[in-house]
Amino acid sequence: MQDKNLLEDFSCFYGLLFHSFAFMCDLWLLSSQYALFDIVGKLFLSQRTVRCGTWLKKRDKQLSKKVFDFVHKHFWMKAFLTLCSFSCDGSVWFTIPFVPVLCHLYKSPQESATFSRWKATLFSVDFALFCFVVLCCCTLSAVLELSLKVVVRRKRPSFNNKSSFVIPAEKWSFPSGHTMRAFTICSYVSFRIPWLRSWFPILRSELASILFVCCLCTWACLVAISRIGRGRHFALDCYAASVCGRVTSLVLLTPIVDRFLSSSFFIFVSKLRTR
Template sequence: MAPLSEVLHFILELDVRLTTSFVSLLMQWSSFQSLRINCKFLEVSCDGIVWLSSWIAFIWLFNSEPLFEMQLNMLVGLLLDIVVIALFKALVRRRRPVSDKDVLTIGPDKYSFPSGHASRSFLVLVFFSKLYALPFIVRVPMTAWAVTIAISRLILRRHYILDVLVGAVFGICEAYVIKFVWISQDAAACIIKYISEDNVPGGVE
């Protein structure tokens, strides 16, 4: 057990040093200095609560049957991502690089490993690139967004490099889990119609 602990300690210390050096290197470039100004916006653009609430609103407001398959499977992916990341953060309990005094953090979200923003951005990227492929012209900026999200987590000192890399891998794996349990168009339509306002208690008759 001791050798394993020493190896883990070495990896984590190396991760800290590499992250510090990498961010310092990035900050020497004016493009990344300007990116820092937009990091807060990027943080919100991939926030779990923002995505989940916005997606539910999207399903509710755009009550279009051709979209149900995509909407429901993406919703399952977002829920899966939140659960997986929360469980691993609670299990590993790695502290963030700096205390987030400017951000309200509750429960597992106060921990660093793995990055939920990285997992979510790559889940979305793979979902709309491989599972429900959007046109190439849309996938290009989406890829840039996912990569920029990952870099912004380092610039904001929310995560270490290992947190972001593992988070991205988690997001990719989650997308392929969704592919394995994919909900068909007919099933998605039945589920969404069942939980719509016409079928839940208190709904419109």
């Protein structure tokens, strides 16, 4: 019964949050373009907006505390969510995609023919380009995350006192960097399924592609839940991070940015190989 109530709280919270976010965006756009709406907003909507924001923040903290308490009652769930959180850690996603890129950037004269064939088989130029763009996804999401944290400066949840931070900006909670990175990678990779089919033939099946995208989305959602369950972020931090992650991936998928990254990668590789 408690699990059902928790699930209902999740669905109601995110449904209301979506409509509130859309309403606030529309109101801000109108008030910034038309002086009449600006006056009406100040006279009529200001107190209502403040009350709505206060209520939303209160519900956000209550829901996050419920999830935190529920997770810490079950050791297996805490361990599983810790693993999910680590799967999107910056140390993982700034290291693993760098290996194929490094293989093409570094070419030693003493390199054996066997190693060259192995490298060409496992790490093709196209795959290195794909990993390079994934690194750009992680970098852009990290820059956006740290910038928002410095600007918003929302404190971390008070019910978790075991947090430690390497970068000073990480002591702030809004938005969740892990969640933003997860949704950025999930969105970008989902749109790049045609690229992946050349390296993973199993994805040439439509059913396999759909299942793969569903697994990616599930993984991204689990990362978001893990950040709430471990007491590192509030629910609103993860929701905002998921939206920012989607926007970041869409920016990198635009033709202009895509061509710029591709040309930059090939120019850089060609210059290194001519030395």
